[in-house]
Amino acid sequence: MAGGDEYVIQAEAAGRRFGDSWAVREVDLRVGPGEIVGFVGPDGAGKTTLLQMLAAILDPSAGRCRVLGFDTVRQASKITARIGYMPQGFTLYERLTVVENLAFAARVRAVPASQFPERRRRLLEMAGLLPFLDRAEGALSGGMRKKLALCTNLVHEPPLLLLDEPGLGVDPLSRRELWRMLEDFRRSGATIVFATSYMDEAERCDRLAFLDRGRIVAQGTPGELCARAEGAIFRLQPAMPAGVEDALTDAPEVLGVQWRPTEVRVAVDPRAGLSQSLRRRLERLGPVEASPPSMEDVFVVLRQADDVEAPTLVSEPAGSSRLAPRHRPAVGIETRSLTRRFGGFLAVDDVSLRVNAGEIFALLGANGAGKTTLIRLLCGLLPASSGSARVADVEVGPGAGRLRRRIGYMSQRFSLYPDLTVGENLDFFASAYELPRREARDAIAWAVATTGLAGTERRIVARLSGAQRQRLALACSLLHRPAVLFLDEPTSGVDPLARFRFWRLVGRLSASGTTVVVTTHYLEEAAYCHRLGLMHEGRLIAAGDLPSLRAALPGRPPATVEELFLAYIERARTGVGAAAGGQR
Structure with missing residues (x-):
């Protein structure tokens, strides 16, 4: 480091303004050599902006930052030459091969030609990419692309690595x-600073900085932050979950609610605790007990209480006529030997599947398994x-107009128009679903209220947070009350509280008769689903609920969904046994 600086990163009262809005403000941060430091916080909290300031991509509007001993404004080129920075989006060249992308990065970073072959071998071996040297980047799975991007940022052996959501959109095996x-990189003495919405990644850090509305509101080890939520988390298992919402109305001490598959967790202000009146109201619904805080609980407690997000997404009871689909099919989905080839590549291989009406069915698999x-x-x-499929009582095939009116589809990229407002996007999708004008107006009002978007109708979509765009995409897919709803990675990159709210709504849609098919790489979400389908290399290798999938494995049942997932993938790779989870 230049000048013998003690810290790799020093930020003093640093801030960044865009127009009249402060994305980051009054940040004081010090990171020492060899540390792993994580930035966590709500969507739009300023994590990406702060990383870009530290990478000397954005100049601070106030205060100053020093990185590796250099000032990020006056000596930006010295910083960018010495660090590795991996943004959320991919910065690779899809027409170049794996080895060509890495060679290009090495030339840009002035890696000596004599050293490059050994570094290339070591990095690609570490990433498991040696068998794919001549494969174009655009033909790689998402997990492979992330690992290649990391290799291109490590090829010059930087002392500091800045990563923005490194696990975003990556399957559990690739994330591991x-x-x-x-x-391995950290053991060489390097420093890593990264932003994440995955709390299991946050737990790997030496220290965490929790950002909210551009400020760092808490710093410390994961254990120290958990201690700040001690005594503030309570759990209950109510027979009627909707009653919890009524009980929490006008409860000022409540900071957030997590709707889990088997329990409801309530976070209260640690300074106020759980009032006796609220405890009595909750105890009418079931036993209430204090619970040790997890990092997800810490997230809820540290968020500022006057956040603009609605505390819940749905005000209507499950089963209400407004949530119910227009058409109620006998069977949600049924396929027979469904197959899709791209040239000589089998993307979907002989899939036979049945999903019942009103069921939440999760498709799990590694990147490139064939889910999308x-x-x-x-x-x-x-x-x-080849093969056939029937969805919402409609045979899938030519002339899909009838099918389109019975299904909703929320793709990974959300399919929104970023230059239009929230209201304009909703108007467009209502027109695409051929809703009459009056019906469209009522449907839009309902969808906005249901997904907590009230007050955002005139905002440009490009300026929304990730969680707000997620909810808008869901609202657009629900306008016509579809019988079957397809959600492809719907919670990728959103914060834990937004994820809990999202699944609360999905559960209510299911209870009202909507069939939901969802893909996710956040495997703990599988617990919200009635059944799981595990895919590997285009094949459906197992289907069933969690107990039956666990029971089908020999030996001690896996403790977590991730361990179960990895066990089935390993069986499929080695060809040991026929994994079956009991399709219905």
């Missing part, structure tokens, strides 16, 4: 491999190479 690479292709086949967006 990414972290193995990062831990299967959904696009079921939506009629891709023709099948």
